[in-house]
Amino acid sequence: xxxxxxxxxxxxxxxxxxxxxxxxxxxxxxxxxxxxxxxxxxxxxxxxxxxxxxxxxxxxxxxxxxxxxxxxxxxxxxxxxxxxxxxxxxxxxxxxxxxxxxxxxxxxxxxxxxxxxxxxxxxxxxxxxxxxxxxxxxxxxxxxxxxxxxxxxxxxxxxxxxxxxxxxxxxxxxxxxxxxxxxxxxxxxxxxxxxxxxxxxxxxxxxxxxxxxxxxxxxxxxxxxxxxxxxxxxxxxxxxxxxxxxxxxxxxxxxxxxxxxxxxxxxxxxxxxxxxxxxxxxxxxxxxxxxxxxxxxxxxxxxxxxxxxxxxxxxxxxxxxxxxxxxxxxxxxxxxxxxxxxxxxxxxxxxxxxx
Amino acid sequence: xxxxxxxxxxxxxxxxxxxxxxxxxxxxxxxxxxxxxxxxxxxxxxxxxxxxxxxxxxxxxxxxxxxxxxxxxxxxxxxxxxxxxxxxxxxxxxxxxxxxxxxxxxxxxxxxxxxxxxxxxxxxxxxxxxxxxxxxxxxxxxxxxxxxxxxxxxxxxxxxxxxxxxxxxxxxxxxxxxxxxxxxxxxxxxxxxxxxxxxxxxxxxxxxxxxxxxxxxxxxxxxxxxxxxxxxxxxxxxxxxxxxxxxxxxxxxxxxxxxxxxxxxxxxxxxxxxxxxxxxxxxxxxxxxxxxxxxxxxxxxxxxxxxxxxxxxxxxxxxxxxxxxxxxxxxxxxxxxxxxxxxxxxxxxxxxxxx
DNA sequence: TTGAAAGCGGTACCAA
DNA sequence: TTGGTACCGCTTTCAA
Numbered sequence: 001x002x003x004x005x006x007x008x009x010x011x012x013x014x015x016x017x018x019x020x021x022x023x024x025x026x027x028x029x030x031x032x033x034x035x036x037x038x039x040x041x042x043x044x045x046x047x048x049x050x051x052x053x054x055x056x057x058x059x060x061x062x063x064x065x066x067x068x069x070x071x072x073x074x075x076x077x078x079x080x081x082x083x084x085x086x087x088x089x090x091x092x093x094x095x096x097x098x099x100x101x102x103x104x105x106x107x108x109x110x111x112x113x114x115x116x117x118x119x120x121x122x123x124x125x126x127x128x129x130x131x132x133x134x135x136x137x138x139x140x141x142x143x144x145x146x147x148x149x150x151x152x153x154x155x156x157x158x159x160x161x162x163x164x165x166x167x168x169x170x171x172x173x174x175x176x177x178x179x180x181x182x183x184x185x186x187x188x189x190x191x192x193x194x195x196x197x198x199x200x201x202x203x204x205x206x207x208x209x210x211x212x213x214x215x216x217x218x219x220x221x222x223x224x225x226x227x228x229x230x231x232x233x234x235x236x237x238x239x240x241x242x243x244x245x246x247x248x249x250x251x252x253x254x255x256x257x258x259x260x261x262x263x264x265x266x267x268x269x270x271x272x273x274x275x276x277x278x279x280x281x282x283x284x285x286x287x288x289x290x291x292x293x294x295x296x297x298x299x300x301x302x303x304x305x306x307x308x309x310x311x312x313x314x315x316x317x318x319x320x321x322x323x324x325x326x327x328x329x330x331x332x333x334x335x336x337x338x339x340x341x342x343x344x345x346x347x348x349x350x351x352x353x354x355x
Numbered sequence: 356x357x358x359x360x361x362x363x364x365x366x367x368x369x370x371x372x373x374x375x376x377x378x379x380x381x382x383x384x385x386x387x388x389x390x391x392x393x394x395x396x397x398x399x400x401x402x403x404x405x406x407x408x409x410x411x412x413x414x415x416x417x418x419x420x421x422x423x424x425x426x427x428x429x430x431x432x433x434x435x436x437x438x439x440x441x442x443x444x445x446x447x448x449x450x451x452x453x454x455x456x457x458x459x460x461x462x463x464x465x466x467x468x469x470x471x472x473x474x475x476x477x478x479x480x481x482x483x484x485x486x487x488x489x490x491x492x493x494x495x496x497x498x499x500x501x502x503x504x505x506x507x508x509x510x511x512x513x514x515x516x517x518x519x520x521x522x523x524x525x526x527x528x529x530x531x532x533x534x535x536x537x538x539x540x541x542x543x544x545x546x547x548x549x550x551x552x553x554x555x556x557x558x559x560x561x562x563x564x565x566x567x568x569x570x571x572x573x574x575x576x577x578x579x580x581x582x583x584x585x586x587x588x589x590x591x592x593x594x595x596x597x598x599x600x601x602x603x604x605x606x607x608x609x610x611x612x613x614x615x616x617x618x619x620x621x622x623x624x625x626x627x628x629x630x631x632x633x634x635x636x637x638x639x640x641x642x643x644x645x646x647x648x649x650x651x652x653x654x655x656x657x658x659x660x661x662x663x664x665x666x667x668x669x670x671x672x673x674x675x676x677x678x679x680x681x682x683x684x685x686x687x688x689x690x691x692x693x694x695x696x697x698x699x700x701x702x703x704x705x706x707x708x709x710x
Numbered sequence: 711t712t713g714a715a716a717g718c719g720g721t722a723c724c725a726a
Numbered sequence: 727t728t729g730g731t732a733c734c735g736c737t738t739t740c741a742a
Contacts, residue, residue: 015484015506017735028713033737041711058505060482064422065735069718073419075462075483083448084648089439096438096465100476105483107430108463110451121455127415128430128460129370150413151370238652267652293439297593297622299654372719383729388721396727420719424734713742718735726728 016057025049036061067129075105076320077125077133081113086292087309088136091158094313095134102321104131113138126151132320136160154323156316161202166332168323170316172307173336174203178210180339181259181287181305186218188349190257190285193220196230196244196269198261207289211259225251230265241268249276256284257347263288263295266302270346274299285347291340301344308337371412380404391416422484430460431675432480434490436468441647442664443491446513449668450489457676459486468493481506487675491515509678511671516557521687523678525671527662528691529558533565535694536614536642536660541573543704545612545640549581551599551624553616562644566614580606585620596623604631611639612702618643618650621657625701629654640702646695656699663692 018032025032027046034042035050042050053059067073076099080088096106107130111118115138122144125133133148133155142165148155156168178195185193195211198204208227215222228247231240241260245268248255260266266288273284280286280300288295291306315335323330373387380387382401389397390405397405408414422428431454435443451461462480466473470493477499480488488503488510497520503510511523540548550566553559563582570577583602586595596615600623603610615621621643628639635641635655643650646661670690678685 019735029736030713030738031711034712037737043711046711058502060478060506062423062735063483064419064428065718066737067419067718068417068423068720068735069737071718083438083451084441084444086439086441089444092463093438093465096463100464103479105462105479106464107460108447108451109455109461110448123415124458124460128418147413151415238649264649267649271652294593294619294622294649294653297626297653299652374719384720385722385729386727389728392721398727401727417719420734421721422734423719423736424721426734711742714740716737716739718737721732721734723730723732725730 015062016059017062018059021050021053021057021059024053071129072131072324073129074103075107075128075130076317077128077130078106078108079111079118079121079125079133079135079137080108081111081118081136081138083108083110087159087290087307090309091136091313091316094310095317096313098314098317098321104321111138115139119144122148126153131324132156134158134316134320137162154320156320156323158312158316159203163202168319168332168334170312170319170335171203171337172312172339174206175210175213177289177305177307177339178207178212178259179214180210180341181207181289182211182214184303184341184343184347185257185259185285185287186214186220188257188281188285188347190255191220192223192226192253192255193257193259194226194228194248194251194255196228196241196248196258196260196265198230198265204261207259207261223251223253226255230261230268237262237264238268238271241265242272243268245269245272246276249273249278254284258284258286260286260288263290263292263302263304266295266304266346267298270298270300270302280346281349285349287347291342295342296344300346303344303347304342306340306342308340311337370417371414372417373414376405376408376412376414379408426484427486427679428484429458430462430483430485431672432483432485432488433461433463434466434473434476434480434488434492435463436466436473436491436493438463438465442514442645442662445664446491446668446671449665450672451668452665453669453672453676459676466493470494474499477503481508486679487511489513489671489675492517509675511675511678513667513671514558518557523674523687523689525667525674525690526558526692527667527694529561530565530568532644532660532662532694533562533567533614534569535565535696536562536644537566537569539658539696539698539702540612540614540640540642541569541575543612543636543640543702545610546575547578547581547608547610548575548612548614549583549603549606549610551583551585551596551603551613551615551620553585553620559616562614562616578606578608581610585616585623592617592619593623593626596620597627598623600624600627601631604628604633609639613639613641615641615643618645618647618657618659621650621659621701622653625653625655625657635701636704640704642702646697650697651699655701658699658702659697661695661697663695666692 018029022029022032035047109121118138136159142162159171161169197208228244230244287303289305291304295302295304373384377384377387390402464476473493491514497517514526516524552563583599585599642658644660646659650657650659
């Protein structure tokens, strides 16, 4: 039934196993296993022989088998609403970088911004017994997180958080995002600042709040209609930014500065302004958020708020790893990163026109 | 040692197992297993009871255990050079969509365009016993693919291929990419067409070849210096496109059309041209490749060649699944998609200026 | 220093 | 229709 290095199995051929190495060398499987994991109680001679044979046969331990007995899969699950969104792609990259070093694999799934799909993906990943989950959630309720907790799987939320939920979180301080952006527009002389806001998520709500507070603090007015809703769903984002901006352009008085929920919306807004024959930033200054890589290559390079996506990924990875290590449940940790202003032409006024 | 539904284990708490359900119901584990997999030889009554209890306990089969015995992990590995590149992100999305429906998970890793790192990632994924691998390779040699073949793991190359390797491949026909782009420039009246080429990969070489052939076929000249090398590595791409274009601008006669290896390079080229006080497309027409989502939002909306990234992902997923199903090795399949022209302002000449 | 035995959570095979 | 038994590849425990 068993040939020298291969086992017939399900009509197919299998990889080298410890058993094969042990048989070849006349030692036990346990010995091989110990060598593999650098156990101390193995004689140098035996260790050498085993290692040599492992190389020869190009042995790779079956991680599924190991997972079964250790209870650890060395895999971490990541769920994002949209992989194509550069923000999440960069987060994934940051995560991946840290995890790779520690020998962890990353199972990624995209929820397409659909709560139900996200629920399914969570179940899938839990069934795979990932050691931890990292989620940028599209949920409206916290129910799914309860199920994760039931499984005792540690999880870290990123980017978006939930009011009633005491969970680990890594993300940018969204209220500060709104504040920094608005503050910047005020600083360059804008008097009538509008906001194209995002959907009912913690990110959009936080930015909106930061915008409001800053205006209030400076005693600036928020005329009715100065806050318009944009859609952030990837493909539609720039189109909806365009529509939202056209709406703002019809107002009287017209805004002289716009803070957009994200960069795609900002791009759409830019397009609408230029199309209307107005100048950016002279007539209307525009600032986005996310600082996507190509923001500088636009018709008018777009100022933005950097969310340090890669850092979010790295911090989330480290937090997840520490949760896996720590035996007992620890108090949820919140890591808030400070947003950074990236000034480009869309808010670079050479001279501040009075009024 | 065992409580009703939980097992103390490694100082932690474990999930529900078949054993628990079997004990609760006074049936055997085998019966539970059969119900789970919809085996026919179970009485409706028993099936009901088991399913009910599964629901109650929120049972999730341990896929690691199942993998061990079936030899199938229901996971597919994806390796890309750069997750942040929209092309690969879209491929991943297309893949994910197909795989999810079939109950497969996607383990993604990024090689950062580093062959050695890619090798490690391949080993990792093989150790995890993924059922198939999908790779956009950064390798120079075909050695790593031999190792995959040794493991009898089916694999599909995407985007980039290798001359001496008979492997499954899904991608766009790069020579046709070059041809379509060049043909388009000729059609709008360009006479002196330059090319900012990419690195020594099948994609760049194919596009270069398509460019050359098309010029030759039309009897157009390729003056020395009309082919410049751009770097495609993500962050640097637009900067290198900028540099390359500046080089082209110094030539005499100056090109009146440029075909760029990819869109980021095209954006850099646009920037250089506009900065030099020239008009696009009147003085120089520009076309890129990849048709990234924001190509339309640039200073001058950039014409491009669409590579149908999502379709590549879907086709690759389906091919991989079919490879997994088919018991015996089949002849490698090559799926070449036809590139599509996406015309935007950067090549939209209102009137063709003669000469 | 080494290894026999037990078992992780499932599935396959075959007998009851 | 049901379930006993063996076993997937590896780790853990404990005795030799």
